[in-house]
Amino acid sequence: MIRFFTLLLLIVLPLGTFAQTEDNPVVWEQQINKISELEYELVMQATILDGWHMYSQFTSEFGSLPSEFTYNGNGTVYELIGGTTESETIKEYSEIFEVEETYFKENATFTQRIKILDPAINQIDVDLFFQVCEEVCIPMDKKFIFTLDGTKAEVITTVDDRSLALGQELRLDLKNKELLTHGQDTIAETTNIWVIFGLGFLGGLIALLTPCVFPMIPLTVSFFTKHSQNKSKGILNALLYGFFIILIYFLLSLPFHLFDSVDSQILNSIATNVWLNLLFFVIFIFFAFSFFGYYELTLPSSWANKMDDASSKVGGVLGIFFMAITLAIVSFSCTGPILGGLLGGTTLAEGEVASNLTAGMTGFGVALALPFALFALFPAWLNSLPKSGGWMTTVKVVLGFLEIGLALKFLSNADLVGHWGILKREIFLGIWIVLGIAMTLYLFGLYKFPHDGPIKKLSLSRKVAAFVSGAFTIYMILGVTNITNLKLLSGFPPPEFYSVFEQETDCPLGIDCYKDFDEGLAYAKKVNKPILLDFTGWACVNCRKMEENVWSDPEVFPIIKENYILISLYTDDREELPEAEQFNFQFDSGRVKEISNIAQKWGTFQDVNFGSISQPFYVLLSPDLKVLNTSIQNSDVPTYKNWLLEGLRNNN
Incomplete structure (x- = not known):
């Protein structure tokens, strides 16, 4: 497994040649x-x-x-x-x-x-x-x-007549299509990128509290301020050091943009791939036990030694760059699992996966570099830093529990996309509750892990963390027993209809829906009702958030249920199409794509007709295929309600 992560870094680390490929x-x-x-x-x-x-x-x-x-x-x-x-x-x-x-x-x-x-x-x-x-x-x-x-x-490079005919059926003759260009894609993606940047920044702040990084702060700042020719030179070098840290983590994300140039849907396909999600599950379990102290996750020491030697030999700006690389390597045992979580988290976020990853990695680098710059500018602040100690081990253990919780999300993705029926909603939440109880008991000092020292007295911060963990666990228990809802967790557990108890329908919120566009369109024509076209996914976090937080609202739910025909098209469903429905689709550019499963069919359908590949993605259509309003993605209740009502008015 260590070899896998080493390979992953080897692929993405040397980005200087990326633009020249x-x-x-x-x-x-x-x-x-x-x-x-x-x-x-x-x-x-x-x-x-x-x-x-x-x-x-x-x-x-x-x-x-x-x-x-x-x-x-x-x-x-x-x-x-x-x-x-x-x-x-x-x-x-x-x-x-x-x-x-x-x-x-x-x-x-x-x-x-x-x-x-x-x-x-x-x-x-x-x-x-x-x-x-x-x-x-x-x-x-x-x-x-x-x-x-x-x-x-x-x-x-062409396709046969049968494929051409099936491909033509996938294209819609939309009226008012120009409305789609004025939707909220750009706003949603920009907002999403800043959210991912913030999460990356938070991950970097957490990494600062680990024993691999925290002790490096005073040592590195002191080196620059004491070994430079003058104070201003030392400050400049420390700032440059921080800049290079940000640059390194930014560059680490760039190779993932290569996939975007191959196929607009390839990263979405990778992110919802059953076997890749299972691999992520195993990886995060492996990360968790390294945080628990059962083994150390490190890159080859020769890498750090080579970078350190290079920084000593070349000196100057280039030497500082190699020092920043050395920090990234020696701190990998703590930052690696957090970066892995960031990589995994971007696959759970909707939108451009590569752009999300760049935003997250940049945010991580900014947080990691920030103390080196600040303490260089204000060296007196170093005296206020807490001393290294057992509290950093506690941070690592808590991160280990969080890694297991995230690992279960990937296992849930694989289960949902594969339709295995193993990790139903109640089972998923039950395991999270057990993890919450275990973390609470650990924080209260009732048991220890291998690298924990003797517990003499619980600190105030550890007690507060224990109470927060316990409160969150109680919240989940109340949610499982239906005493309260779990809207704070929307998107992470499996959807409510994916339950151990028999459900009337596997559509969101029990609303009657169609999972084939042609069938839904035929019914909409029969009853003369407009269509709410819902591009969604089994493993789509934001889709669940919209369904559980917006669709479920008393002002929105009846509008959808009574006035629209819901067509939910799953763009991550790997179920094979019947052989008679499989074909090769030819894009206007001449590129040919094999359509052999449900995900490929509806993902291509969305891309070709609506110019989008992200989920959730909502379109309102009349039975004669007139676009009734702008497309919309993530939204709040008032905006979504008004959007639905405007669509009804435009349908009259």
């Missing part, structure tokens, strides 16, 4: 050689951009991703003779994975012999998945089409 670092050529009447040789040659490398099929399974070939039609119209051979490779030991890796530089050649089984065949299709890396690693796909008669093979 070519869009296509590997150029492919292909040829087919006829051996006999029934045997052919397929040759695929790669020219790799200078500085980049791609991995062999036979690189260690415990290292980077290998190249994988898929021969479509193998065993039916032709068969493979032996395996796919490779040109000369390079073998090198990876300190990250602790295995020997095999890869190509500059060029690579793959050769595969085949025997024809069906004389009528004239085309061989081969799919290749490979990973190409410089300091940023990019997974890529390549399709080869070989013709046996020697004519030039071209990759097909």
